[in-house]
Amino acid sequence: MAQQFDVVVIGAGPGGYVAAIRAAQLGLKTAVIEKWRSGDGKPVFGGTCLNVGCIPSKALLDSSHRFHEAAHGLAVHGIGAREVTIDVPAMLKRKRRIVDQLTGGIAGLFKANGVTALAGSGRLLAGRRVEFSAHDGTVETIDAANVILATGSAPIEIPAAPFGGPIVDSAGALEFDAVPRRLGVVGAGVIGLELGSVWARIGAEVVVIEALPDFLLAVDRQVSKDALKILRAQGLDIRLNARVTATEVGEGGVGVTYVEGEEEKRAEFDRLIVAVGRRPVTAGLLAPDCGVNLEERGFVHVNEHCATDMPGVYAIGDIVRGPMLAHKAMEEGVMVAERIAGRKTQLNYDGIPAIIYTHPEIAWVGPGEQQLKAAGQEFKAGVFPFAASGRALAANDAVGIVKLLTDAADDRVLGCHIVGPGAADLVQQVVIAMEFGASAEDIALTVFGHPTLSEAVHEAALAALGHAIHIPNRKPR
Ligand code: FAD
Numbered sequence: 032m033a034q035q036f037d038v039v040v041i042g043a044g045p046g047g048y049v050a051a052i053r054a055a056q057l058g059l060k061t062a063v064i065e066k067w068r069s070g071d072g073k074p075v076f077g078g079t080c081l082n083v084g085c086i087p088s089k090a091l092l093d094s095s096h097r098f099h100e101a102a103h104g105l106a107v108h109g110i111g112a113r114e115v116t117i118d119v120p121a122m123l124k125r126k127r128r129i130v131d132q133l134t135g136g137i138a139g140l141f142k143a144n145g146v147t148a149l150a151g152s153g154r155l156l157a158g159r160r161v162e163f164s165a166h167d168g169t170v171e172t173i174d175a176a177n178v179i180l181a182t183g184s185a186p187i188e189i190p191a192a193p194f195g196g197p198i199v200d201s202a203g204a205l206e207f208d209a210v211p212r213r214l215g216v217v218g219a220g221v222i223g224l225e226l227g228s229v230w231a232r233i234g235a236e237v238v239v240i241e242a243l244p245d246f247l248l249a250v251d252r253q254v255s256k257d258a259l260k261i262l263r264a265q266g267l268d269i270r271l272n273a274r275v276t277a278t279e280v281g282e283g284g285v286g287v288t289y290v291e292g293e294e295e296k297r298a299e300f301d302r303l304i305v306a307v308g309r310r311p312v313t314a315g316l317l318a319p320d321c322g323v324n325l326e327e328r329g330f331v332h333v334n335e336h337c338a339t340d341m342p343g344v345y346a347i348g349d350i351v352r353g354p355m356l357a358h359k360a361m362e363e364g365v366m367v368a369e370r371i372a373g374r375k376t377q378l379n380y381d382g383i384p385a386i387i388y389t390h391p392e393i394a395w396v397g398p399g400e401q402q403l404k405a406a407g408q409e410f411k412a413g414v415f416p417f418a419a420s421g422r423a424l425a426a427n428d429a430v431g432i433v434k435l436l437t438d439a440a441d442d443r444v445l446g447c448h449i450v451g452p453g454a455a456d457l458v459q460q461v462v463i464a465m466e467f468g469a470s471a472e473d474i475a476l477t478v479f480g481h482p483t484l485s486e487a488v489h490e491a492a493l494a495a496l497g498h499a500i501h502i503p504n505r506k507p508r
């Protein structure tokens with residue numbers, strides 16, 4: 032007889048593994064199918080995020096930041112450090128150790144929670160049955176009362192720069208065994224900027240080629256302009272309004288043709304990272320009669336609760352609409368597991384923070400000024416520069432701004448966009464405030480420790496109200 036489960040999850044990235052653990056916590060008999068294997072054939076959990084995404088990129092960002100600080104950031108403190116060197120293989124080894132620790136941890140969590148982990152590929156058939164093709168070649172059909180699709184995303188390949196040789200995707204860019212002398216990056220999005228920063232900090236000459244004329248469209252204009260200035264000053268050569276049209280792989284690297292404005296240009300690189308976005312992975316996942324429909328760009332069609340068009344089948348994470356972020360995938364996993372268990376859990380899609388882990392970090396939640404204007408929303412903005420933050424100055428990290436946006440009618444916080452030290456953690460404070468429906472006045476009346484970077488959020492709220500203390504106000508109120 033076919034195995035039966037209350038919940039079968041296909042894909043064990045942050046969406047799938049969190050959904051499986053939460054479902055099991057709620058007493059549902061749960062299995063998760065994952066096809067990722069290590070070099071020696073062992074199943075590996077954690078998906079893109081743990082294996083080739085969030086975690087390894089942050090490991091390299093931290094290593095490269097330390098190198099850069101040691102080489103260039105210590106003299107100002109009166110600290111001498113001669114001959115700072117970088118051992119790239121050792122840096123990669125540290126990254127792999129962290130990945131192994133975390134992916135192994137997921138296997139442990141499955142065991143502890145009683146989740147059945149199945150190593151192989153899953154495919155949804157009609158009637159909520161799941162075909163499981165194990166790595167050993169056996170195929171079985173599993174009966175599932177509920178199915179959660181969480182197969183994630185893969186890098187987009189463009190015809191102008193097909194992957195291979197010196198042209199790599201984001202996963203390849205986490206594995207360079209030496210610092211490229213000249214590195215090209217196609218796409219000035221989150222991934223392009225983070226990976227470009229890693230290799231620039233440890234000595235690569237980095238050129239980032241971005242098709243759009245605007246830098247970081249989702250970010251408030253004032254903040255993205257500031258961020259562009261800061262990153263360019265660090266040596267990242269970011270070229271906007273420049274579209275890659277052809278590449279030519281040769282002996283020593285790759286020649287790239289791109290059109291900047293109207294002008295055709297050419298550049299030579301040792302390596303080229305193509306980071307032009309990601310696409311949902313659904314190939315081979317859905318039998319034609321399974322009842323699940325796709326949208327135009329290949330995303331699985333779902334409602335606001337991640338239910339597909341087939342009752343009892345859900346889809347979460349990068350294969351559905353919304354930002355391609357691990358925390359969004361995880362919270363969708365929790366929501367779906369809880370709804371299967373009969374709860375009424377919802378996800379507030381207006382309160383999902385986004386972060387770019389450059390130094391300084393760029394982080395935001397909610398709309399920026401240009402989006403509010405386009406929506407016809409009356410708003411107030413409070414801006415506080417880190418140049419006026421005692422803590423940021425003490426840390427020699429006083430660049431960037433916090434910009435808080437509030438509803439002009441009732442003072443409710445609508446969004447916050449930050450470029451500056453600790454932006455990832457600072458924006459989270461505003462996310463919590465927004466979740467509680469806070470106003471700028473609520474933040475203004477909250478006591479912030481001194482001296483902290485958090486005071487910049489406090490001062491931005493005071494600025495929105497017209498009475499910041501540590502900067503002049505346009506019209507003090
Ligand atoms: P995935 O993590 O892609 O997992 C899907 C899993 O499904 C995979 O393990 C895959 O093997 C498996 N699978 C696919 N098809 C099948 C099948 N048929 N049967 C069985 N298994 C299958 N996000 C952040 O929030 N913060 C960051 O700092 C961040 N940094 C990133 C850096 C990089 C370089 C990249 C590439 C991404 C980064 N992201 C970051 C994005 C984040 O990794 C994704 O949003 C997240 O992993 C999506 O989770 P998911 O569960 O939907 O899919």
Ligand code: AMP
Binds near residue numbers: 274306
């Ligand atoms: P993201 O989706 O945040 O990873 O960003 C990807 C970026 O790549 C977007 O800003 C795109 O405009 C950019 N992009 C896509 N195709 C090209 C191309 N051929 N040349 C340069 N940039 C591109």
